[in-house]
Amino acid sequence: MIKASFYLSCIAISLCAFEPNIETPLEPGALLPKSDVSLADISGKKITLAGAKGSNGLLVIFGSNICPYMLRNEGRIQTVCHLARKNNIGVVIVNSNEAERHDRESLAAMQKYGAEQNFAWYYVVDMNAVLANAFDANHTPECYLFDKNSRLAYKGGIDDSPGNADKVKVPLLQNAIQEVLAGKAVTVNSTSSLGCNIKRNL
Secondary structure, three states: OOHHHHHHHHHHHHHHHHOOOOOOOOOOOOEEEOOOOOOEEEEOEEOOHHHEOOOOOEEEEOOOOOHHHHHOOOOOOOHHHHHHHHHOEEEEEEEHHHHHOOOOOOOOHHHHHHHOOOOOOOEEEEEHHHHHHHHOEEEEEEEEEOOOOOOEEEEOOOOOOOOHHHOOOOOOHHHHHHHHHHHOOEEEEEEOOOOOOOOOOO
């Protein structure tokens, strides 16, 4: 009986040892994850999230060259990214679509898209979706705003109408940026994001 219990315990321990690491969703207040991972930017340079962070924080947006929701949000992304940079909040757009990396989401395609959009901020390749997994990001666009202490202040959509700019009633991300700059807790700090699924390799 004792032997049987011992063997069962060994089997349980072995199974636990082989259990894959499961990333937990980031919640408001969480520290910026994977801040020192080296990322290839469309400029040809390597950057890190820690290095991209400004004195007032960091805005990370998971994006794409081809997602229809990204295309519908191009003007809004420009507005919010310029607002962040103007106020010393670093900006990084992250492309985690590894399943499309050989084609429409390649670094060359990202460079072309970034040039067309006149990106004045980083647009990086997320190899093997390391950042997307750490952030538990699943859509494009999906936004994560960190304050000056690298704590998550807001996560979710750009606004309350991702499919139609004409129907926006609440500019969620802009409101969050203004509250972070004012040193206030963000009133609405987590919202659902609607967009294209991030295409990870299976």
